[in-house]
Amino acid sequence: MKPLTRRTFLLGTLALTACGSSEPSGTLKIAGGEPGGFYFDFASLLSDLSPAPLTITAVQTGGSGDNLKLLREGSADLALSLSDSAHLESGIVALGRVYENYLQLVVLDSSPYRSAADLIDKPVSLGAAGSGAALQGERLALGVREEHYPLRNAVDALKSGEIAALLWSGGVPTPELNKASGIRLLPLDGYLPRLRQDYGKVYERVDVRMGVYGSRMDVPTIGTPNLLVCRPDLSAEYAGAIVRLLVAKAAQLVPEQALGTQYLDVRSLIDTGKVPLHPGAAAEYRRLHG
Structure with missing residues (x-):
């Protein structure tokens, strides 16, 4: 054969x-x-x-x-x-x-945060406990105050100001995020070289295209099969x-x-x-x- x-x-x-x-x-x-x-x-x-x-x-x-x-x-x-x-x-x-999952770091469009570094010491939901996003959030080492909410709860917490951002690994557009107007994604491609060095080529650069979640430009992030x-x-x-x-x-x-x-x-x-x-x-x- x-x-x-x-x-x-x-x-x-x-x-x-x-x-x-x-x-x-x-x-x-x-x-x-x-x-x-x-x-x-x-x-x-x-x-x-x-x-x-x-x-x-x-x-x-x-x-x-x-x-x-x-x-x-x-x-x-x-x-x-x-x-x-x-x-x-x-x-x-x-x-x-x-298929491919896209790592999505979500903030309110009205927030002052422009990069993941702006979130240091801020409360951020790094995915639900037991999720792939939780593992990836740990590996990113963002220096945030970690919370772990299911996606729907995380969206509510973001809208209420309880958290500054949420991390989600999923498809694009994720319906639950697509329903949440007034959000935007922060780029994560800067973390890719270290992730690939530490964990191999399982991680790759992907772009969330302009127009997704109302974005005015492509947002580079991390994809995982x-x-x-x-x-x-x-x-x-x-x-x-x-x-x-x-x-x-x-x-x-x-x-x-x-x-x-x-x-x-x-x-x-x-x-x-x-x-x-x-x-x-x-x-x-x-x-x-x-």
Whole structure:
């Protein structure tokens, strides 16, 4: 069997008509995220599009850390995780890389803050406890007075002046933030060289485009890939069924609020970095390649 490469996988996706495989039956729980965030939206889309007789149930959680904990404990069969969080977890495998999270440092548009350095010693919500944003906030070492609120509570606290800013890792635009008028993002690209030096190339520069949240210019920030992961003991039949769903329904598995900055791209599904592919997933990608 030839080794799987991005090129051979791309060629294989042109021949997806061979999807006549019967799907396994049963129910899989996927640990998603907070309501209003892309994790939960994506998990819900997987649930809605799961092929009978397979049922996928989306579970609300606090984010990557919670998801990996549920997976470890056996309370979830599948989980969404930022790749930096997944790298810290032993004994997991990937079913695919799905899309990109954007790290968003949000302040009120009327505030005097123009850079993250302006927030030193100020109260800032660094993501909900157990979220990927909390890990990234710790790694950024912003020197702020840390709070940890779920996104909706953080938005309320920002509006009331209880906190000076909030950190969120998610899609662009995040619906909960999109509803909150009078906000703006602070650039975070200046922290990227140190993060890459300390933690590797899992972090990359991305731009939140002009117009998102009413911005008058592009805002450079930090992107992190998201992985759909599971335990190695997930059956090959289930792993294969998930891969077929990811590939065949790629265009329908991007939450509709996205402005084209997120993707579920068949070209990058196999690019899971340091987290190895589940053997059943790798076999299915090869089968689809032909």
